Amino acid sequence: MSAAERLPESIVCTAIEWQMRLRGNAGSAELQRQLQAWLAQDELHQMAWQRLQQMAGLFQVKQLPAAGHAIPLLQRAEADLTRRRMLKLLGIGLTAGSATLLATAAPQAWRADFATATGESRRVSLDDGSQVLLNTGSALDMQGQALLLRAGEVLVEGAQWQVHCRFAECRGQQARVVLRERDGYSEIRVERGDVLVSTPAGQRWLQAGDGLGVSATAMTVLGKGPLDPFAWARGLLLVNDIRLADFLAEAGRYRQGWLGCDKAVADLRLSGVFRLDQPELMLRNISHLLPVAVVEHTRWWVRVVPVA
Incomplete structure:
Protein backbone atom coordinates (compact mmCIF):
# COMPACT_ATOMS: atom_id res chain seq x y z
CA MET A 1 0.00 0.00 0.00
CA SER A 2 1.46 3.32 -1.06
CA ALA A 3 1.83 6.34 1.18
CA ALA A 4 -0.84 8.09 -0.89
CA GLU A 5 -3.29 5.28 -0.12
CA ARG A 6 -2.53 4.95 3.57
CA LEU A 7 -4.70 6.94 5.94
CA PRO A 8 -3.58 8.16 9.38
CA GLU A 9 -5.66 6.78 12.23
CA SER A 10 -6.41 10.31 13.44
CA ILE A 11 -8.14 11.15 10.16
CA VAL A 12 -10.12 7.90 10.15
CA CYS A 13 -11.21 8.57 13.76
CA THR A 14 -12.38 12.05 12.76
CA ALA A 15 -14.32 10.69 9.75
CA ILE A 16 -16.10 8.19 12.01
CA GLU A 17 -16.86 11.00 14.47
CA TRP A 18 -18.45 13.01 11.63
CA GLN A 19 -20.56 9.98 10.73
CA MET A 20 -21.83 9.75 14.31
CA ARG A 21 -22.53 13.49 14.58
CA LEU A 22 -24.51 13.49 11.33
CA ARG A 23 -26.54 10.52 12.48
CA GLY A 24 -27.44 12.25 15.74
CA ASN A 25 -28.30 15.56 14.04
CA ALA A 26 -29.97 14.61 10.78
CA GLY A 27 -30.89 17.62 8.68
CA SER A 28 -28.58 20.12 10.43
CA ALA A 29 -27.49 22.57 7.73
CA GLU A 30 -24.78 24.00 9.99
CA LEU A 31 -23.31 20.55 10.59
CA GLN A 32 -23.31 19.86 6.86
CA ARG A 33 -21.42 23.11 6.27
CA GLN A 34 -18.85 22.16 8.91
CA LEU A 35 -18.37 18.76 7.31
CA GLN A 36 -17.87 20.38 3.91
CA ALA A 37 -15.18 22.64 5.35
CA TRP A 38 -13.39 19.63 6.89
CA LEU A 39 -13.54 17.69 3.61
CA ALA A 40 -12.10 20.64 1.71
CA GLN A 41 -9.09 20.92 4.04
CA ASP A 42 -7.27 17.84 2.79
CA GLU A 43 -7.63 15.15 0.11
CA LEU A 44 -7.00 12.56 2.83
CA HIS A 45 -10.14 13.78 4.59
CA GLN A 46 -12.11 13.14 1.40
CA MET A 47 -10.53 9.71 0.98
CA ALA A 48 -11.36 8.70 4.57
CA TRP A 49 -14.98 9.83 4.16
CA GLN A 50 -15.35 8.00 0.83
CA ARG A 51 -13.91 4.77 2.21
CA LEU A 52 -16.19 4.97 5.22
CA GLN A 53 -19.19 5.14 2.89
CA GLN A 54 -17.75 2.35 0.74
CA MET A 55 -17.49 0.12 3.78
CA ALA A 56 -21.20 0.54 4.44
CA GLY A 57 -21.97 -0.31 0.83
CA LEU A 58 -19.80 -3.41 0.76
CA PHE A 59 -21.48 -4.81 3.82
CA GLN A 60 -24.92 -4.01 2.43
CA VAL A 61 -25.92 -1.84 5.35
CA LYS A 62 -27.29 1.68 5.04
CA GLN A 63 -25.63 3.04 8.16
CA LEU A 64 -22.18 2.22 9.39
CA PRO A 65 -21.65 1.62 13.12
CA ALA A 66 -18.47 2.66 14.88
CA ALA A 67 -15.42 0.64 13.86
CA GLY A 68 -15.20 -1.17 17.18
CA HIS A 69 -18.81 -2.36 16.82
CA ALA A 70 -18.81 -2.99 13.07
CA ILE A 71 -16.77 -6.20 13.25
CA PRO A 72 -18.94 -8.23 15.66
CA LEU A 73 -22.16 -6.94 14.08
CA LEU A 74 -21.07 -7.96 10.61
CA GLN A 75 -19.69 -11.29 11.77
CA ARG A 76 -23.05 -12.09 13.34
CA ALA A 77 -24.67 -11.17 10.02
CA GLU A 78 -22.30 -13.66 8.33
CA ALA A 79 -20.74 -11.02 6.13
CA ASP A 80 -18.38 -12.66 3.66
CA LEU A 81 -15.60 -10.16 4.18
CA THR A 82 -12.97 -10.75 6.81
CA ARG A 83 -11.80 -8.31 9.45
CA ARG A 84 -8.50 -7.90 7.60
CA ARG A 85 -10.26 -6.94 4.38
CA MET A 86 -12.49 -4.48 6.21
CA LEU A 87 -9.54 -2.70 7.79
CA LYS A 88 -7.62 -2.77 4.51
CA LEU A 89 -10.53 -0.91 2.93
CA LEU A 90 -10.04 1.87 5.42
CA GLY A 91 -6.37 1.95 4.48
CA ILE A 92 -4.99 1.35 7.95
CA GLY A 93 -3.63 -1.63 9.82
CA LEU A 94 -5.35 -1.55 13.19
CA THR A 95 -4.06 -3.34 16.22
CA ALA A 96 -6.34 -4.48 19.02
CA GLY A 97 -5.45 -1.32 20.88
CA SER A 98 -6.31 1.02 18.03
CA ALA A 99 -9.59 -0.79 17.45
CA THR A 100 -10.43 0.08 21.04
CA LEU A 101 -9.41 3.65 20.32
CA LEU A 102 -11.94 3.84 17.49
CA ALA A 103 -14.77 2.27 19.46
CA THR A 104 -17.53 4.58 20.63
CA ALA A 105 -21.04 4.01 21.88
CA ALA A 106 -23.14 2.19 19.28
CA PRO A 107 -25.42 4.58 17.39
CA GLN A 108 -28.99 4.79 18.60
CA ALA A 109 -30.41 3.18 15.46
CA TRP A 110 -28.57 -0.06 16.25
CA ARG A 111 -29.94 -0.24 19.79
CA ALA A 112 -33.53 0.90 19.32
CA ASP A 113 -36.63 -1.32 19.26
CA PHE A 114 -37.54 0.09 15.84
CA ALA A 115 -35.14 1.84 13.47
CA THR A 116 -34.64 2.86 9.85
CA ALA A 117 -31.48 3.41 7.86
CA THR A 118 -30.82 6.26 5.44
CA GLY A 119 -33.48 6.38 2.76
CA GLU A 120 -35.71 3.82 4.45
CA SER A 121 -39.13 4.07 6.09
CA ARG A 122 -40.92 1.58 8.32
CA ARG A 123 -44.50 1.16 9.48
CA VAL A 124 -45.25 -0.24 12.94
CA SER A 125 -48.69 -1.29 14.21
CA LEU A 126 -49.07 -1.08 17.98
CA ASP A 127 -51.25 -3.25 20.19
CA ASP A 128 -53.58 -0.33 20.98
CA GLY A 129 -54.35 0.15 17.28
CA SER A 130 -52.09 3.14 16.78
CA GLN A 131 -49.92 3.33 13.67
CA VAL A 132 -46.37 4.67 13.58
CA LEU A 133 -44.36 5.44 10.45
CA LEU A 134 -40.63 5.99 10.87
CA ASN A 135 -38.90 8.27 8.40
CA THR A 136 -35.30 7.99 7.19
CA GLY A 137 -32.58 7.57 9.82
CA SER A 138 -34.95 7.29 12.77
CA ALA A 139 -34.97 5.32 16.02
CA LEU A 140 -37.90 4.57 18.33
CA ASP A 141 -38.24 2.64 21.59
CA MET A 142 -41.21 1.18 23.45
CA GLN A 143 -41.45 2.21 27.11
CA GLY A 144 -44.46 0.39 28.50
CA GLN A 145 -47.48 1.89 26.75
CA ALA A 146 -45.51 4.93 25.59
CA LEU A 147 -43.08 5.54 22.74
CA LEU A 148 -39.68 7.22 22.99
CA LEU A 149 -38.36 9.00 19.92
CA ARG A 150 -34.58 8.70 20.14
CA ALA A 151 -33.64 10.17 16.77
CA GLY A 152 -35.09 11.24 13.46
CA GLU A 153 -38.78 11.62 12.66
CA VAL A 154 -42.03 9.70 13.06
CA LEU A 155 -45.68 10.06 12.09
CA VAL A 156 -48.09 8.80 14.75
CA GLU A 157 -51.85 8.35 14.37
CA GLY A 158 -54.52 6.68 16.48
CA ALA A 159 -57.28 7.12 19.04
CA GLN A 160 -54.93 7.63 21.99
CA TRP A 161 -51.17 7.51 22.16
CA GLN A 162 -48.22 8.87 24.09
CA VAL A 163 -44.79 9.79 22.72
CA HIS A 164 -41.78 11.14 24.58
CA CYS A 165 -39.38 13.19 22.49
CA ARG A 166 -36.22 14.93 23.60
CA PHE A 167 -37.83 18.00 25.15
CA ALA A 168 -41.49 17.12 25.64
CA GLU A 169 -44.14 14.52 26.22
CA CYS A 170 -47.01 14.38 23.71
CA ARG A 171 -50.42 12.78 24.23
CA GLY A 172 -52.69 12.49 21.21
CA GLN A 173 -56.46 12.07 21.00
CA GLN A 174 -57.76 10.97 17.58
CA ALA A 175 -54.65 12.69 16.31
CA ARG A 176 -52.25 12.41 13.36
CA VAL A 177 -48.95 14.07 14.20
CA VAL A 178 -45.37 14.30 12.95
CA LEU A 179 -42.63 14.58 15.56
CA ARG A 180 -39.08 15.37 14.49
CA GLU A 181 -35.87 15.79 16.45
CA ARG A 182 -33.99 18.76 15.05
CA ASP A 183 -30.71 20.35 16.05
CA GLY A 184 -31.47 21.78 19.51
CA TYR A 185 -35.25 21.34 19.58
CA SER A 186 -38.14 18.95 18.99
CA GLU A 187 -40.64 19.86 16.27
CA ILE A 188 -44.31 18.85 16.58
CA ARG A 189 -46.79 19.25 13.70
CA VAL A 190 -50.47 18.32 13.98
CA GLU A 191 -52.48 17.32 10.91
CA ARG A 192 -55.67 16.35 12.75
CA GLY A 193 -56.97 15.78 16.28
CA ASP A 194 -55.79 17.22 19.58
CA VAL A 195 -52.36 16.90 21.17
CA LEU A 196 -51.32 17.85 24.70
CA VAL A 197 -47.65 18.86 24.86
CA SER A 198 -46.13 18.77 28.34
CA THR A 199 -42.74 20.12 29.44
CA PRO A 200 -41.25 20.95 32.85
CA ALA A 201 -42.20 24.57 32.15
CA GLY A 202 -45.86 23.93 31.35
CA GLN A 203 -48.45 22.46 28.97
CA ARG A 204 -50.05 23.46 25.69
CA TRP A 205 -52.86 22.02 23.59
CA LEU A 206 -52.32 21.78 19.83
CA GLN A 207 -54.96 21.29 17.16
CA ALA A 208 -54.99 20.57 13.43
CA GLY A 209 -52.66 22.93 11.58
CA ASP A 210 -50.62 23.84 14.65
CA GLY A 211 -46.87 23.55 14.91
CA LEU A 212 -44.64 23.84 17.95
CA GLY A 213 -40.90 23.84 18.55
CA VAL A 214 -39.85 22.74 22.04
CA SER A 215 -36.33 23.30 23.37
CA ALA A 216 -34.80 22.98 26.81
CA THR A 217 -35.88 26.53 27.65
CA ALA A 218 -38.88 27.49 25.53
CA MET A 219 -41.93 26.54 23.45
CA THR A 220 -42.13 28.39 20.14
CA VAL A 221 -45.14 28.52 17.83
CA LEU A 222 -44.13 27.42 14.34
CA GLY A 223 -45.85 28.86 11.31
CA LYS A 224 -46.20 27.19 7.95
CA GLY A 225 -42.75 26.74 6.48
CA PRO A 226 -41.47 26.00 2.96
CA LEU A 227 -41.48 22.24 3.63
CA ASP A 228 -44.64 20.10 3.83
CA PRO A 229 -44.01 18.14 7.06
CA PHE A 230 -46.42 15.32 6.12
Whole structure:
Protein backbone atom coordinates (compact mmCIF):
# COMPACT_ATOMS: atom_id res chain seq x y z
CA MET A 1 0.00 0.00 0.00
CA SER A 2 1.46 3.32 -1.06
CA ALA A 3 1.83 6.34 1.18
CA ALA A 4 -0.84 8.09 -0.89
CA GLU A 5 -3.29 5.28 -0.12
CA ARG A 6 -2.53 4.95 3.57
CA LEU A 7 -4.70 6.94 5.94
CA PRO A 8 -3.58 8.16 9.38
CA GLU A 9 -5.66 6.78 12.23
CA SER A 10 -6.41 10.31 13.44
CA ILE A 11 -8.14 11.15 10.16
CA VAL A 12 -10.12 7.90 10.15
CA CYS A 13 -11.21 8.57 13.76
CA THR A 14 -12.38 12.05 12.76
CA ALA A 15 -14.32 10.69 9.75
CA ILE A 16 -16.10 8.19 12.01
CA GLU A 17 -16.86 11.00 14.47
CA TRP A 18 -18.45 13.01 11.63
CA GLN A 19 -20.56 9.98 10.73
CA MET A 20 -21.83 9.75 14.31
CA ARG A 21 -22.53 13.49 14.58
CA LEU A 22 -24.51 13.49 11.33
CA ARG A 23 -26.54 10.52 12.48
CA GLY A 24 -27.44 12.25 15.74
CA ASN A 25 -28.30 15.56 14.04
CA ALA A 26 -29.97 14.61 10.78
CA GLY A 27 -30.89 17.62 8.68
CA SER A 28 -28.58 20.12 10.43
CA ALA A 29 -27.49 22.57 7.73
CA GLU A 30 -24.78 24.00 9.99
CA LEU A 31 -23.31 20.55 10.59
CA GLN A 32 -23.31 19.86 6.86
CA ARG A 33 -21.42 23.11 6.27
CA GLN A 34 -18.85 22.16 8.91
CA LEU A 35 -18.37 18.76 7.31
CA GLN A 36 -17.87 20.38 3.91
CA ALA A 37 -15.18 22.64 5.35
CA TRP A 38 -13.39 19.63 6.89
CA LEU A 39 -13.54 17.69 3.61
CA ALA A 40 -12.10 20.64 1.71
CA GLN A 41 -9.09 20.92 4.04
CA ASP A 42 -7.27 17.84 2.79
CA GLU A 43 -7.63 15.15 0.11
CA LEU A 44 -7.00 12.56 2.83
CA HIS A 45 -10.14 13.78 4.59
CA GLN A 46 -12.11 13.14 1.40
CA MET A 47 -10.53 9.71 0.98
CA ALA A 48 -11.36 8.70 4.57
CA TRP A 49 -14.98 9.83 4.16
CA GLN A 50 -15.35 8.00 0.83
CA ARG A 51 -13.91 4.77 2.21
CA LEU A 52 -16.19 4.97 5.22
CA GLN A 53 -19.19 5.14 2.89
CA GLN A 54 -17.75 2.35 0.74
CA MET A 55 -17.49 0.12 3.78
CA ALA A 56 -21.20 0.54 4.44
CA GLY A 57 -21.97 -0.31 0.83
CA LEU A 58 -19.80 -3.41 0.76
CA PHE A 59 -21.48 -4.81 3.82
CA GLN A 60 -24.92 -4.01 2.43
CA VAL A 61 -25.92 -1.84 5.35
CA LYS A 62 -27.29 1.68 5.04
CA GLN A 63 -25.63 3.04 8.16
CA LEU A 64 -22.18 2.22 9.39
CA PRO A 65 -21.65 1.62 13.12
CA ALA A 66 -18.47 2.66 14.88
CA ALA A 67 -15.42 0.64 13.86
CA GLY A 68 -15.20 -1.17 17.18
CA HIS A 69 -18.81 -2.36 16.82
CA ALA A 70 -18.81 -2.99 13.07
CA ILE A 71 -16.77 -6.20 13.25
CA PRO A 72 -18.94 -8.23 15.66
CA LEU A 73 -22.16 -6.94 14.08
CA LEU A 74 -21.07 -7.96 10.61
CA GLN A 75 -19.69 -11.29 11.77
CA ARG A 76 -23.05 -12.09 13.34
CA ALA A 77 -24.67 -11.17 10.02
CA GLU A 78 -22.30 -13.66 8.33
CA ALA A 79 -20.74 -11.02 6.13
CA ASP A 80 -18.38 -12.66 3.66
CA LEU A 81 -15.60 -10.16 4.18
CA THR A 82 -12.97 -10.75 6.81
CA ARG A 83 -11.80 -8.31 9.45
CA ARG A 84 -8.50 -7.90 7.60
CA ARG A 85 -10.26 -6.94 4.38
CA MET A 86 -12.49 -4.48 6.21
CA LEU A 87 -9.54 -2.70 7.79
CA LYS A 88 -7.62 -2.77 4.51
CA LEU A 89 -10.53 -0.91 2.93
CA LEU A 90 -10.04 1.87 5.42
CA GLY A 91 -6.37 1.95 4.48
CA ILE A 92 -4.99 1.35 7.95
CA GLY A 93 -3.63 -1.63 9.82
CA LEU A 94 -5.35 -1.55 13.19
CA THR A 95 -4.06 -3.34 16.22
CA ALA A 96 -6.34 -4.48 19.02
CA GLY A 97 -5.45 -1.32 20.88
CA SER A 98 -6.31 1.02 18.03
CA ALA A 99 -9.59 -0.79 17.45
CA THR A 100 -10.43 0.08 21.04
CA LEU A 101 -9.41 3.65 20.32
CA LEU A 102 -11.94 3.84 17.49
CA ALA A 103 -14.77 2.27 19.46
CA THR A 104 -17.53 4.58 20.63
CA ALA A 105 -21.04 4.01 21.88
CA ALA A 106 -23.14 2.19 19.28
CA PRO A 107 -25.42 4.58 17.39
CA GLN A 108 -28.99 4.79 18.60
CA ALA A 109 -30.41 3.18 15.46
CA TRP A 110 -28.57 -0.06 16.25
CA ARG A 111 -29.94 -0.24 19.79
CA ALA A 112 -33.53 0.90 19.32
CA ASP A 113 -36.63 -1.32 19.26
CA PHE A 114 -37.54 0.09 15.84
CA ALA A 115 -35.14 1.84 13.47
CA THR A 116 -34.64 2.86 9.85
CA ALA A 117 -31.48 3.41 7.86
CA THR A 118 -30.82 6.26 5.44
CA GLY A 119 -33.48 6.38 2.76
CA GLU A 120 -35.71 3.82 4.45
CA SER A 121 -39.13 4.07 6.09
CA ARG A 122 -40.92 1.58 8.32
CA ARG A 123 -44.50 1.16 9.48
CA VAL A 124 -45.25 -0.24 12.94
CA SER A 125 -48.69 -1.29 14.21
CA LEU A 126 -49.07 -1.08 17.98
CA ASP A 127 -51.25 -3.25 20.19
CA ASP A 128 -53.58 -0.33 20.98
CA GLY A 129 -54.35 0.15 17.28
CA SER A 130 -52.09 3.14 16.78
CA GLN A 131 -49.92 3.33 13.67
CA VAL A 132 -46.37 4.67 13.58
CA LEU A 133 -44.36 5.44 10.45
CA LEU A 134 -40.63 5.99 10.87
CA ASN A 135 -38.90 8.27 8.40
CA THR A 136 -35.30 7.99 7.19
CA GLY A 137 -32.58 7.57 9.82
CA SER A 138 -34.95 7.29 12.77
CA ALA A 139 -34.97 5.32 16.02
CA LEU A 140 -37.90 4.57 18.33
CA ASP A 141 -38.24 2.64 21.59
CA MET A 142 -41.21 1.18 23.45
CA GLN A 143 -41.45 2.21 27.11
CA GLY A 144 -44.46 0.39 28.50
CA GLN A 145 -47.48 1.89 26.75
CA ALA A 146 -45.51 4.93 25.59
CA LEU A 147 -43.08 5.54 22.74
CA LEU A 148 -39.68 7.22 22.99
CA LEU A 149 -38.36 9.00 19.92
CA ARG A 150 -34.58 8.70 20.14
CA ALA A 151 -33.64 10.17 16.77
CA GLY A 152 -35.09 11.24 13.46
CA GLU A 153 -38.78 11.62 12.66
CA VAL A 154 -42.03 9.70 13.06
CA LEU A 155 -45.68 10.06 12.09
CA VAL A 156 -48.09 8.80 14.75
CA GLU A 157 -51.85 8.35 14.37
CA GLY A 158 -54.52 6.68 16.48
CA ALA A 159 -57.28 7.12 19.04
CA GLN A 160 -54.93 7.63 21.99
CA TRP A 161 -51.17 7.51 22.16
CA GLN A 162 -48.22 8.87 24.09
CA VAL A 163 -44.79 9.79 22.72
CA HIS A 164 -41.78 11.14 24.58
CA CYS A 165 -39.38 13.19 22.49
CA ARG A 166 -36.22 14.93 23.60
CA PHE A 167 -37.83 18.00 25.15
CA ALA A 168 -41.49 17.12 25.64
CA GLU A 169 -44.14 14.52 26.22
CA CYS A 170 -47.01 14.38 23.71
CA ARG A 171 -50.42 12.78 24.23
CA GLY A 172 -52.69 12.49 21.21
CA GLN A 173 -56.46 12.07 21.00
CA GLN A 174 -57.76 10.97 17.58
CA ALA A 175 -54.65 12.69 16.31
CA ARG A 176 -52.25 12.41 13.36
CA VAL A 177 -48.95 14.07 14.20
CA VAL A 178 -45.37 14.30 12.95
CA LEU A 179 -42.63 14.58 15.56
CA ARG A 180 -39.08 15.37 14.49
CA GLU A 181 -35.87 15.79 16.45
CA ARG A 182 -33.99 18.76 15.05
CA ASP A 183 -30.71 20.35 16.05
CA GLY A 184 -31.47 21.78 19.51
CA TYR A 185 -35.25 21.34 19.58
CA SER A 186 -38.14 18.95 18.99
CA GLU A 187 -40.64 19.86 16.27
CA ILE A 188 -44.31 18.85 16.58
CA ARG A 189 -46.79 19.25 13.70
CA VAL A 190 -50.47 18.32 13.98
CA GLU A 191 -52.48 17.32 10.91
CA ARG A 192 -55.67 16.35 12.75
CA GLY A 193 -56.97 15.78 16.28
CA ASP A 194 -55.79 17.22 19.58
CA VAL A 195 -52.36 16.90 21.17
CA LEU A 196 -51.32 17.85 24.70
CA VAL A 197 -47.65 18.86 24.86
CA SER A 198 -46.13 18.77 28.34
CA THR A 199 -42.74 20.12 29.44
CA PRO A 200 -41.25 20.95 32.85
CA ALA A 201 -42.20 24.57 32.15
CA GLY A 202 -45.86 23.93 31.35
CA GLN A 203 -48.45 22.46 28.97
CA ARG A 204 -50.05 23.46 25.69
CA TRP A 205 -52.86 22.02 23.59
CA LEU A 206 -52.32 21.78 19.83
CA GLN A 207 -54.96 21.29 17.16
CA ALA A 208 -54.99 20.57 13.43
CA GLY A 209 -52.66 22.93 11.58
CA ASP A 210 -50.62 23.84 14.65
CA GLY A 211 -46.87 23.55 14.91
CA LEU A 212 -44.64 23.84 17.95
CA GLY A 213 -40.90 23.84 18.55
CA VAL A 214 -39.85 22.74 22.04
CA SER A 215 -36.33 23.30 23.37
CA ALA A 216 -34.80 22.98 26.81
CA THR A 217 -35.88 26.53 27.65
CA ALA A 218 -38.88 27.49 25.53
CA MET A 219 -41.93 26.54 23.45
CA THR A 220 -42.13 28.39 20.14
CA VAL A 221 -45.14 28.52 17.83
CA LEU A 222 -44.13 27.42 14.34
CA GLY A 223 -45.85 28.86 11.31
CA LYS A 224 -46.20 27.19 7.95
CA GLY A 225 -42.75 26.74 6.48
CA PRO A 226 -41.47 26.00 2.96
CA LEU A 227 -41.48 22.24 3.63
CA ASP A 228 -44.64 20.10 3.83
CA PRO A 229 -44.01 18.14 7.06
CA PHE A 230 -46.42 15.32 6.12
CA ALA A 231 -45.47 14.74 2.47
CA TRP A 232 -42.67 12.29 3.29
CA ALA A 233 -45.28 9.82 4.56
CA ARG A 234 -46.54 9.70 0.94
CA GLY A 235 -43.01 9.25 -0.40
CA LEU A 236 -42.70 12.87 -1.48
CA LEU A 237 -40.60 15.92 -0.73
CA LEU A 238 -42.94 18.88 -1.28
CA VAL A 239 -41.40 22.34 -1.04
CA ASN A 240 -42.58 25.89 -1.70
CA ASP A 241 -40.10 28.73 -2.14
CA ILE A 242 -37.34 27.03 -0.15
CA ARG A 243 -33.68 28.08 -0.18
CA LEU A 244 -31.58 25.68 -2.26
CA ALA A 245 -29.19 25.11 0.66
CA ASP A 246 -32.10 24.13 2.90
CA PHE A 247 -33.59 21.91 0.20
CA LEU A 248 -30.30 20.04 -0.21
CA ALA A 249 -29.99 19.60 3.56
CA GLU A 250 -33.45 18.01 3.56
CA ALA A 251 -32.85 15.90 0.45
CA GLY A 252 -29.54 14.76 1.90
CA ARG A 253 -31.38 12.93 4.68
CA TYR A 254 -32.54 10.36 2.11
CA ARG A 255 -29.23 9.46 0.47
CA GLN A 256 -25.78 8.31 1.52
CA GLY A 257 -22.83 10.69 1.52
CA TRP A 258 -22.54 14.48 1.55
CA LEU A 259 -24.81 16.76 -0.47
CA GLY A 260 -24.26 20.50 -0.49
CA CYS A 261 -23.87 23.59 -2.62
CA ASP A 262 -21.65 26.54 -3.42
CA LYS A 263 -22.39 29.71 -1.44
CA ALA A 264 -23.13 31.51 -4.70
CA VAL A 265 -26.29 29.44 -5.23
CA ALA A 266 -27.30 28.75 -1.62
CA ASP A 267 -30.03 31.42 -1.59
CA LEU A 268 -31.71 30.46 -4.86
CA ARG A 269 -35.38 29.58 -4.30
CA LEU A 270 -37.00 26.33 -5.32
CA SER A 271 -40.56 24.96 -5.45
CA GLY A 272 -41.77 21.56 -6.55
CA VAL A 273 -42.72 17.99 -5.73
CA PHE A 274 -39.97 15.36 -5.70
CA ARG A 275 -40.07 11.59 -5.22
CA LEU A 276 -37.99 10.40 -2.28
CA ASP A 277 -37.39 6.97 -3.82
CA GLN A 278 -35.59 8.58 -6.77
CA PRO A 279 -32.86 10.72 -5.16
CA GLU A 280 -30.66 10.84 -8.25
CA LEU A 281 -33.55 12.01 -10.43
CA MET A 282 -34.30 14.60 -7.78
CA LEU A 283 -30.81 16.03 -8.21
CA ARG A 284 -31.03 16.03 -11.99
CA ASN A 285 -34.30 17.94 -11.84
CA ILE A 286 -32.62 20.73 -9.87
CA SER A 287 -30.46 21.59 -12.88
CA HIS A 288 -33.62 21.96 -15.01
CA LEU A 289 -35.32 24.22 -12.50
CA LEU A 290 -32.40 26.45 -11.53
CA PRO A 291 -29.24 27.82 -13.21
CA VAL A 292 -27.03 25.27 -11.48
CA ALA A 293 -24.97 22.18 -12.27
CA VAL A 294 -24.71 19.04 -10.16
CA VAL A 295 -21.10 17.93 -9.77
CA GLU A 296 -20.43 14.41 -8.49
CA HIS A 297 -16.89 14.35 -7.12
CA THR A 298 -17.68 10.80 -6.08
CA ARG A 299 -20.89 8.86 -5.57
CA TRP A 300 -20.85 9.99 -1.93
CA TRP A 301 -19.81 13.61 -2.40
CA VAL A 302 -22.14 15.73 -4.54
CA ARG A 303 -21.99 19.48 -4.86
CA VAL A 304 -24.36 21.90 -6.61
CA VAL A 305 -22.55 24.82 -8.25
CA PRO A 306 -23.40 27.79 -10.52
CA VAL A 307 -23.64 27.08 -14.22
CA ALA A 308 -20.28 27.94 -15.74
